Amino acid sequence: MKSRFNNPTSPPNRSEAAKFRAEFGDRGAVWYAEGLTFEQAGQRDRTELRQQNESLKKQLEAYKLAGEGVPVSFNAVEENKRSAMQHWED
Secondary structure: OHHHHHHHOOOHHHHHHHHHHHHOHHHHHHHHHHHHOOOHHHHHHHHHHHHHHHHHHHHHHHHOOOOOOOOOOOOOHHHHHHHHHHHHHO
């Protein structure tokens, strides 16, 4: 892909670069420098998000299969009772 910065007759458009960065973060600044259009950057962003989503779904499924999908519970009242009872027993 052709970088926007390879053409010395056309200086970078700061407001366009800011638009990319505001929408896509640091990746957007890189994509702007690579010469992607805003639409192409949006497509790449959605593709990467879909891939990340699929990866996270697989990780979650693996945790569930390993028995790690059960949330940990905590009851502050019961913990305080145990702590108080231990204090009196010592």
